[in-house]
Amino acid sequence: MSAVLTTTGAKASYFAQPYNLGAVGFYFEDLEDYQSKAEGLRDDCGNPVEEFELQYIDGDHARLFSALNISQAYLSDWFDLLDELGDDEDRYLIACHLADMGYDIGELSRRWDDYRVYRGTAGDYAEEIVSECYEVPGNLAFYIDYERLGRDMVLGGDITELEHDLILIGG
Template sequence: MPRLHAQPYDITFNGFYFESLEDYTEKANHNHNDYGGPVEEYEIQFIDGDHIDCDLAKAWGINQANIRKYFEACESWDDHEKIVFIVAVGEAGYSFDPDSASPSDFDVEIYRVDSLKELAEQFVAEGLFGDIPEHLANYIDMDAIANDLAMDYTETEVAGERLIYRVA
């Protein structure tokens, strides 16, 4: 579970760490300044947790209005669903509604390869360019194919893993 920090915008308040919505709500309800006034606004900061949940927090744009759904996504989405969301929203610029966000809302193809050249080699091996006779296979220019793929595919890194994606 990610560990977050609620940093008040008012410097007369102290911030606090939390690891769940319940923890946040309890601490926020008891956080008062020196004059007994309640805190109204916090900046929510990702502090510790899985690298993928950190990237999800960045793409999500966590704030006090949407942390409930962020925590739900951290718990219920698998890593692939998180990657789809991170790439779609954080990289490709899709917008989303935090109350109904779902990775299935985004039409993004993700390939777990390190480079466009590796993706070109994968496509050739899968027969995307048809059957290539063995005696001609050495004459295929993978760099040229990779260059062409760069028109539709983008390289990125999510949670320390290099990926190639295409918005369909």
């Protein structure tokens, strides 16, 4: 399962499920849509409905929505975060990683510039680092096990494998 955004800029669909069993929930696509529908919602006794469980129905940011446990309290912050992410796939991947690590929604944008996404294996990254930092003589280059060096970097916490051929550097 790839974490890559499939359709950049696509709208998402959400559902607000009332905790009040006497009311019917509604679909929404943005904060204004949510607010207008939530304000006017009444249960079958005519009382206003105030609390909802928010569900991510369709879109490209389900993983991040779930990792952040978005609720009514953070809905405004959620849409602000989506504006900040824009179509930047690397930022999205970094934000998902940070959310999985337990960072809250307010900390993500302050931290994602501390990381960088590398497309390739840990071995590829190790080979690139060695070639940038050292001049390895030609006859000695054949004896360096870049796959093992990359695996050691992962095990040592220097880099993080997000998925196959996707490495996170920094932190």
